[in-house]
Amino acid sequence: MANLSLTFLGAKIKNPIVLASGILGVTKASLANVVKNGAGAVTIKSISKDKRKGHNNPIIITFETGMMNAVGYSNPGIDAAKEEFANLNEVGAPVFASIIGTAPEDFAYMAENFLSDEYAAVEVPLSCPHTPGFGTLAGQGTPEAIFNITKAIKEKTDLPIIIKLSPNSQNLGEVAKAAESAGASAINMGNTHGPGMVINLETRKPILDFKVGGVSGPAIRPITVRCIYDVYKAVKIPIIGTGGVNTGRDAIEMMMAGASMVGVGTAVYYRGISVFKQICDEMKEWMEGAGVKSVEEIIGAAHE
């Protein structure tokens, strides 16, 4: 029998599929529901110090080949979120926190005051393409910014730190190395692409209220694969490959490019909430056909 379990950042995980941040991650109950539907680990929706309303609706649309979102980091703020995400053992699988801020101090504050050892790790997206003050719109994607923010968090928490990168980074290798050298334990490659824009012809207006939004889903998979491939060449820390995975085949492709775990978000739209189980079943089927016993064997296989 093909074995999907693996060790990631010291934790034993039953399969490499992790719920990506921002999809079905508003409540603990929803995370538990995702685990019931087959995910090996889950990531909470990103939390900031202060409560955020986010952008007006529409915040998510789809187009012929993918999805676009500009949620704008809506979240209830640190206090309500701490209450929401307590007793995480009830979720049934490792939970990754996700924290955001506009300056290194914010991240340090979040690390100190929000995190707890109930989380398996903390993920830090420095790569959102559609929220002013955050991510690439705030220059958080440069090697310097990444180094400083990672360091600031590292001083305040013992949790493994996962830095989530933007596929737009001009020199991904450098950017990933900056995270590694500042003490990050893993890279999440990566966030949404673009941003993109879809215009409604009748009104001649962009549809998303923020006009532009990060692109996810099938449209972005090949570029994500290349990004993972580049990061794998540059750093030794493990990678969560995220972006456009819809099937077991896609997940295996990400792992061959260098991912140890595979993030899944938009696929919930295309294949329903049981997509986590579906992907795992498809991976097992492929592994059995190919004679691969443990999923850990194929990590980085495309580099050989």
Next chain:
Amino acid sequence: MANLSLTFLGAKIKNPIVLASGILGVTKASLANVVKNGAGAVTIKSISKDKRKGHNNPIIITFETGMMNAVGYSNPGIDAAKEEFANLNEVGAPVFASIIGTAPEDFAYMAENFLSDEYAAVEVPLSCPHTPGFGTLAGQGTPEAIFNITKAIKEKTDLPIIIKLSPNSQNLGEVAKAAESAGASAINMGNTHGPGMVINLETRKPILDFKVGGVSGPAIRPITVRCIYDVYKAVKIPIIGTGGVNTGRDAIEMMMAGASMVGVGTAVYYRGISVFKQICDEMKEWMEGAGVKSVEEIIGAAHE
């Protein structure tokens, strides 16, 4: 009756759809065939001083939502190309040249020795993501490089210069302004995205011989639209919007974002060579329904 004709860089063109460089552009006869199939203008495959073999095959693959190519600028070199593209009046519509080089001097050489006033304009891709020595792999996409190359060409030709940009440029506005201030007459926004990678699971190897390739087709449209929108805000010179257009609806969306003409390449794969006529028919149908008399009315309409 809806009118698709427009004036672009001083030339009267029967419709805004232009064949993108590198698709069906190896021979003059092929360009004429594309015009017969409805294109308003055509662009030749990019030509370098010396003959180039390009990358080994596969140079083009498709994936679920688009296409990836790493042709590697195969072309017969300046002398054979001059012979190939003579008597361009036989093509039946304006022809844009496309020249490439590894240094500003190469571009100057091509401008001086390859171009003729049979061309309606010269396009200069500084944005190919998959050919060592050229485009973004050679740093040709920075504002400085764009400025210098445009200047060098400008000194050697009186043809209008179209600078073709990469969607990856971190600051598109700046990059477009560099071209404008160096004397470019138009921007082509843009080249392929990524690059991306598709891995064959059985062999655990990237499929494209160059491993990575530029992404085109439906997958990239929303990001292209946003890029056009950004460039339109930054410069006064007209824009050719290229990337992911498949239908008349898509072409109108590009024009509302700010494009004066719309490049079409990969759609030949999805809808056959008559795609140029199909797109024009669909544009006319939409214009008639929306009461738009001239296609020039909608350029940049999404900015109002």
Next chain:
Amino acid sequence: MQIQRRVEQPIMLPIKKIIEDNKDFKTFVFEGQLGAKPGQFIMLWIPRVNMKPFSISNQTEDEFHITVMKVGEFTAKLFELKVGELLGIQGPYGRPFSFKAHGENVAIVGGGCGIAPVNFLIYDAISKGKQVYFIGGCRNKDLFIKADEIKSLPVETSFVTDDGSYGEKGFTTDALKRLLEKEKIDQIFACGPEKMLVAIGKIALERGIPCQISMERYMKCGFGVCGQCCVDDTGLRVCHEGPVFEARTLLDLKEFGAYKRDGSGTKQKI
């Protein structure tokens, strides 16, 4: 005209007609066959303003209706619009009401705003040959919607108001209990204020009568991705596994009748 949707983007339709139900309610009529079922909702886009969920309050061969109560910024803006102006329609979304194959007598309970979605259900029930017992409740006469319309249908109706200004004085729950004593009811459907829904659900459960309830939660995407509408402790998505649920499913929820979350995810008491 069949309204076709390939992607989750609004389709622009002109407002065909506006019916002023009363001072707080308007019904907006659009042309086209939406293919919706009773209990389903659409996301309504006022371009560059916002997009919010509204139930389909009726549907014919070539028209569909939504009935809106003015409660805040978005609905106020909507009330300013005139016939002919374009609105974006996205959907229909969600799990609809569904009739059991056997069971002639159905009780349909609508409280306040909740009369809108069940209005469509009443028409559907009639067309399927059900005997409909409708119970409508409101705070007072002025707030009632669709009362005359429903009265004109082949339906047994009873109306209640908190102050007795229309129909009997009392609550829908009282009326429902009276009905259940008199008639053998095979299935109950309800939509309205959540406290009322809890009470109705309990009445049905106690008596072992199948009951479907439509509930509301803050929605953003409307199609099951953002997680904004998930309920405790099951994590079910109101936009996708709901908005219509079996009463038992809802009564088992920790948050049903107790609290909900706003657009930032912050809990609010109900």
Next chain:
Amino acid sequence: MQIQRRVEQPIMLPIKKIIEDNKDFKTFVFEGQLGAKPGQFIMLWIPRVNMKPFSISNQTEDEFHITVMKVGEFTAKLFELKVGELLGIQGPYGRPFSFKAHGENVAIVGGGCGIAPVNFLIYDAISKGKQVYFIGGCRNKDLFIKADEIKSLPVETSFVTDDGSYGEKGFTTDALKRLLEKEKIDQIFACGPEKMLVAIGKIALERGIPCQISMERYMKCGFGVCGQCCVDDTGLRVCHEGPVFEARTLLDLKEFGAYKRDGSGTKQKI
């Protein structure tokens, strides 16, 4: 097993069998139903080496063949491979040969390497109840492929070699002319060296006999995008509007029998 393709990417298949036709030719057999028609080709991928076009030389319920002549780097590499090794198959591509609805007697002419694709056509013609007159030509006996196989079929055969070492001495054109004098031929099909194809096309045209010819040009994508295989002066794509064309279409081409282009687009005399 039906081979299914959703995207233009190679599907990996193990070599099931290798037949050594002669010292320069090998036939590679793969398992699976490709759904190809005679005259169509596949792109064959040797992983991380290159990908090149080859015609389907036969197809049964559960197998298909390609027959390859060793001429350069890629084909030499291919000749080193063993049964069981994986090759990438992409396609089938191109416009196939097609029979006219009426017309019993068909002449099929294969010259050298061109015998490969017409081998498949012969089987197809027989299964459609045609009377097949096959003319095969080669420089000498040692280069012939499929001769014994074709001879064993219910087909009238005539073979010619430049040196008379197999069949008669002479060219396929001579044999064709002799055949046309003897029999009423309704349709001619041909594949082989381009100078031969020009001559055959002319013979057919002069006599007003419908004639389809398969030609080769340097191919990269194989599916009509790159433009590498376009011919002068029509710009038709050999990979897409061809490789099988009506003889008239080809004889009208400026370049047919005169020149072709290599992988960089540089013209070469034929």
